[in-house]
Amino acid sequence: MILFIASMLIAASVAGVFTDTVGQLSSAIDDQGLQVSEDVRTDVEIISDSGADGIYNAGTDVVTLHVKNTGSESLAPEGQAINAFVDGRFVAPGNVTVTLVGDGTSWRPGDVVRVELSGQDLTGDVRVKLVVNGDEEVFEFRS
Numbered sequence: 001m002i003l004f005i006a007s008m009l010i011a012a013s014v015a016g017v018f019t020d021t022v023g024q025l026s027s028a029i030d031d032q033g034l035q036v037s038e039d040v041r042t043d044v045e046i047i048s049d050s051g052a053d054g055i056y057n058a059g060t061d062v063v064t065l066h067v068k069n070t071g072s073e074s075l076a077p078e079g080q081a082i083n084a085f086v087d088g089r090f091v092a093p094g095n096v097t098v099t100l101v102g103d104g105t106s107w108r109p110g111d112v113v114r115v116e117l118s119g120q121d122l123t124g125d126v127r128v129k130l131v132v133n134g135d136e137e138v139f140e141f142r143s
Contacts, residue, residue, distance in 0.1 A: 042133035043071035047112065050141040056122055058143070063117040063128060065139060066101070068110070075107040075132065083131040086120050095119045 048055060048065045056063050063086065069075055079096035097116040100107060107113055115130065122143040130137050 041071050041073035042075065042135045044068065044075075044130070044132050044135055044137055045070050046128075046130065046137050046139040048139065048141075050139065055141050056120070056126070056143040058122075061118065061120050061122075063120050063122070063126075065115045065117075065128065065130070066112055067115050067130065067132075067137070068112045069107050070109070071135070072109055073133070074109065077105075077107040077113050081132065082115060084115070084117055085129040085131075086117060086122070087127055091117050091120075 045068050046065055047068045054064060075081060077098045077100045079098050080093045082096055082098060084091040084096050095118045097118070098107075099114045099116070101112040101114055104111065117128070124143065126141055126143050128139045128141075130139070
């Protein structure tokens with residue numbers, strides 16, 4: 001009888017631990033699934049013409065790119081939402097300006113934003129990489 005009661009107590013405590021662990025695991029999987037879903041629905045394309053003269057302004061040291069939201073997720077048109085790299089160097093969020101082209105306050109699917117990267121002293125061939133919600137786009141041009 002004592003062994004039966006002891007085994008029931010052990011089984012109950014093990015079941016409690018497993019229930020809590022399974023609940024935490026389920027919550028973590030839900031959070032990860034939400035993040036992956038957002039990443040999958042995010043897609044942007046740099047639509048600027050690499051041969052155009054207006055990409056880099058040497059007088060103001062500003063790179064200007066036009067980026068279109070081609071995904072199904074609305075995005076925030078803010079510099080903090082975009083990670084930018086110019087020739088492998090990270091551009092600080094304070095040097096990234098995002099302006100919505102057209103009407104509205106959010107960067108909806110099909111909308112275009114103008115991304116300006118200031119403080120860029122460039123010569124020769126230049127490679128710009130933009131990362132938005134895990135989606136990476138690379139743009140190359142000659143300054």
